Amino acid sequence: MTITSNAVRGRTDLCTAIENELSGLIDKRASAATAYGADFARLWALAGQNVLGGKFVRPLLLMETYDALHKHGPAEPHQRETAISIAAAIELLHYAFLLHDDVIDGDLVRRGHPNLIGSLLAEAGETARTDGADGARAGSGLHWAQTGGILMGDMLLAATHQAFARAELPHELRLRLLDLLEHTINETVAGEQLDVGLGDGIIAPDLQTILMMCGYKTATYTFELPLRAAATLAGADFAVENALATAGRHLGLAFQLQDDLLSTFGDPRRHGKDPFSDLREGKETAIIAHARTTTVWPDIEPFFGRPELSVGDGEHVRRHLSDCGAEVFVQGLIEEQLQAFNNQLTSTIPASVRNVLLDLAGQLEGRQS
Amino acid sequence: MTITSNAVRGRTDLCTAIENELSGLIDKRASAATAYGADFARLWALAGQNVLGGKFVRPLLLMETYDALHKHGPAEPHQRETAISIAAAIELLHYAFLLHDDVIDGDLVRRGHPNLIGSLLAEAGETARTDGADGARAGSGLHWAQTGGILMGDMLLAATHQAFARAELPHELRLRLLDLLEHTINETVAGEQLDVGLGDGIIAPDLQTILMMCGYKTATYTFELPLRAAATLAGADFAVENALATAGRHLGLAFQLQDDLLSTFGDPRRHGKDPFSDLREGKETAIIAHARTTTVWPDIEPFFGRPELSVGDGEHVRRHLSDCGAEVFVQGLIEEQLQAFNNQLTSTIPASVRNVLLDLAGQLEGRQS
Numbered sequence: 001m002t003i004t005s006n007a008v009r010g011r012t013d014l015c016t017a018i019e020n021e022l023s024g025l026i027d028k029r030a031s032a033a034t035a036y037g038a039d040f041a042r043l044w045a046l047a048g049q050n051v052l053g054g055k056f057v058r059p060l061l062l063m064e065t066y067d068a069l070h071k072h073g074p075a076e077p078h079q080r081e082t083a084i085s086i087a088a089a090i091e092l093l094h095y096a097f098l099l100h101d102d103v104i105d106g107d108l109v110r111r112g113h114p115n116l117i118g119s120l121l122a123e124a125g126e127t128a129r130t131d132g133a134d135g136a137r138a139g140s141g142l143h144w145a146q147t148g149g150i151l152m153g154d155m156l157l158a159a160t161h162q163a164f165a166r167a168e169l170p171h172e173l174r175l176r177l178l179d180l181l182e183h184t185i186n187e188t189v190a191g192e193q194l195d196v197g198l199g200d201g202i203i204a205p206d207l208q209t210i211l212m213m214c215g216y217k218t219a220t221y222t223f224e225l226p227l228r229a230a231a232t233l234a235g236a237d238f239a240v241e242n243a244l245a246t247a248g249r250h251l252g253l254a255f256q257l258q259d260d261l262l263s264t265f266g267d268p269r270r271h272g273k274d275p276f277s278d279l280r281e282g283k284e285t286a287i288i289a290h291a292r293t294t295t296v297w298p299d300i301e302p303f304f305g306r307p308e309l310s311v312g313d314g315e316h317v318r319r320h321l322s323d324c325g326a327e328v329f330v331q332g333l334i335e336e337q338l339q340a341f342n343n344q345l346t347s348t349i350p351a352s353v354r355n356v357l358l359d360l361a362g363q364l365e366g367r368q369s
Numbered sequence: 370m371t372i373t374s375n376a377v378r379g380r381t382d383l384c385t386a387i388e389n390e391l392s393g394l395i396d397k398r399a400s401a402a403t404a405y406g407a408d409f410a411r412l413w414a415l416a417g418q419n420v421l422g423g424k425f426v427r428p429l430l431l432m433e434t435y436d437a438l439h440k441h442g443p444a445e446p447h448q449r450e451t452a453i454s455i456a457a458a459i460e461l462l463h464y465a466f467l468l469h470d471d472v473i474d475g476d477l478v479r480r481g482h483p484n485l486i487g488s489l490l491a492e493a494g495e496t497a498r499t500d501g502a503d504g505a506r507a508g509s510g511l512h513w514a515q516t517g518g519i520l521m522g523d524m525l526l527a528a529t530h531q532a533f534a535r536a537e538l539p540h541e542l543r544l545r546l547l548d549l550l551e552h553t554i555n556e557t558v559a560g561e562q563l564d565v566g567l568g569d570g571i572i573a574p575d576l577q578t579i580l581m582m583c584g585y586k587t588a589t590y591t592f593e594l595p596l597r598a599a600a601t602l603a604g605a606d607f608a609v610e611n612a613l614a615t616a617g618r619h620l621g622l623a624f625q626l627q628d629d630l631l632s633t634f635g636d637p638r639r640h641g642k643d644p645f646s647d648l649r650e651g652k653e654t655a656i657i658a659h660a661r662t663t664t665v666w667p668d669i670e671p672f673f674g675r676p677e678l679s680v681g682d683g684e685h686v687r688r689h690l691s692d693c694g695a696e697v698f699v700q701g702l703i704e705e706q707l708q709a710f711n712n713q714l715t716s717t718i719p720a721s722v723r724n725v726l727l728d729l730a731g732q733l734e735g736r737q738s
Contacts, residue, residue, distance in 0.1 A: 039566060096523075103519065150472065165543075175535065197513060
């Protein structure tokens with residue numbers, strides 16, 4: 001039991017340290033922003049609320065891995081502070097990606113609350129009614145709000161790079177982290193482009209492309225980046241870094257595939273999302289890619305990507321997707337990824353770090369949301 | 370005459386050096402991009418064409434100022450190479466801003482040619498007709514193309530920061546350049562937000578706000594950034610840097626105001642733009658801000674911001690704008706800015722650098738496009 005309490009206490013301390021670092025990065029910019037007027041300052045205020053309300057999945061993975069790599073002798077305090085600054089920067093990068101993704105997808109809500117764009121849109125409506133301007137033009141509130149999303153994403157992307165560029169490290173090590181950041185951004189952007197191309201019907205939706213998209217768009221920056229950064233910062237061997245990155249990619253893909261299963265087959269009272277949103281959007285997932293190869297596809301296709309899909313039709317499609325074996329097929333893909341993940345947990349990765357990864361993998365079991 | 374030839378030769382050499390540096394930065398990324406498929410590589414190919422087809426206004430200003438600050442003893446070759454890498458990075462930043470601006474404004478054309486978004490849109494139409502995918506969904510070509518604009522802008526913003534972060538300079542100097550980059554991005558983003566807020570009718574269009582917007586959106590990164598970077602890289606006194614920055618801001622504002630005058634009153638056979646596009650868009654310029662304060666505004670307002678404005682109506686509005694004194698008023702503002710610019714050309718700024726600035730200011734005279 002003591003072990004659990006220590007682990008819980010450790011995570012709480014880490015969350016506090018990450019939150020403090022993020023507050024510092026954001027507050028400095030938010031107060032400088034006031035010089036440019038209320039609308040500009042509002043961007044930073046909203047971004048701050050959203051970033052600080054997050055779960056810090058990526059910075060926690062970085063710091064827990066970093067600390068585990070130092071199991072036989074803690075890091076120097078100032079080195080650990082640098083690691084925390086990189087961990088916080090990765091959270092800013094995550095939020096920059098989310099914002100541009102929301103602009104691209106036209107989303108105004110995230111996890112049941114207005115996102116930054118949704119908040120700006122609501123406020124623009126109020127401004128147009130009350131201030132001295134000629135009044136907002138038709139459709140301009142959304143344009144204004146999405147512009148805010150693009151611009152705030154740019155500033156967060158800039159802030160991420162600033163933190164990496166200023167990291168108090170030997171220049172060689174800083175250059176390695178900058179290489180990692182560049183690789184991560186390219187791969188995530190490539191994944192986002194694939195996702196949009198699939199959704200827009202520009203790129204053919206075969207299974208291999210969809211799996212590649214999932215890996216690039218999510219696994220790279222959510223799992224591989226924090227793990228590689230932790231290894232670099234802790235001075236681990238390149239073999240350790242590579243084994244961690246490979247394990248992370250497999251785990252990331254398993255999480256993404258499970259997300260798709262939950263969205264389609266999960267209990268909406270648990271995950272809190274519209275149970276048919278993926279079907280209504282026409283989202284090209286591994287589930288759909290499998291269904292396309294079966295004889296039931298002609299019964300599914302007329303309903304796929306229909307924004308006005310009724311609950312009855314949605315349940316009809318879901319039953320077909322299950323009956324044609326798509327659900328079992330994707331469960332099998334998840335098993336394969338978890339197997340490949342387990343195969344990486346050899347002696348190359350120190351036991352203390354294996355526990356961090358196994359703890360993360362454990363969150364997959366019995367996940368409902 | 371020898372002076373002119375040397376100056377011309379010097380500029381040609383500089384253009385070649387900047388072009389080589391930009392080619393290097395882009396080619397490296399373009400070839401890495403091929404690993405992620407043809408669509409991703411296409412983004413870099415298009416960006417490369419557009420960036421390398423530019424006039425390099427900002428990098429030339431940086432390098433000419435840098436060289437002028439070294440008049441009494443040339444810079445060490447490796448230091449000068451670092452300056453060229455920063456100059457090239459500033460051109461990438463310019464292009465990142467242009468791309469996100471084009472997404473925000475819904476523009477598909479720049480200087481009479483399809484921009485990156487316009488090219489992607491044209492190609493998406495062809496793809497949808499010929500490849501094996503189910504075919505592009507309605508309106509999806511534009512969505513795909515604008516997504517490409519957002520994502521490529523992100524990668525160019527990242528590439529700009531990478532160049533600054535990797536500059537081979539003492540860490541202190543690199544930090545000063547990173548501060549400058551951060552300040553520039555914040556101010557440019559604030560200017561872009563003001564511009565969109567004015568256009569969307571969210572922000573009241575008074576003259577002071579419009580002049581602030583022009584300064585932030587254009588003068589900061591086009592004039593102040595290259596001049597400050599040159600001073601920092603050349604090790605100039607902070608007093609020199611500040612005098613250069615102030616002079617640059619005034620000149621930048623004069624250029625922007627002149628752009629507005631040319632768009633509305635200039636000869637379209639010379640500037641090549643739709644002579645009524647600013648009126649059709651309802652662009653809030655200093656010209657319009659002045660007209661609003663006169664008795665003719667009720668005659669102009671019904672036509673302002675009307676996309677379907679006829680040539681006859683456009684000419685009617687233009688005559689009113691001239692008769693009400695708006696043209697003369699903005700000419701007066703330009704004179705004020707040029708006077709303030711001249712007032713900065715004191716002995717604080719070395720004579721050689723003053724010539725670079727006077728040469729630039731000279732381009733304002735008799736400008737038709």
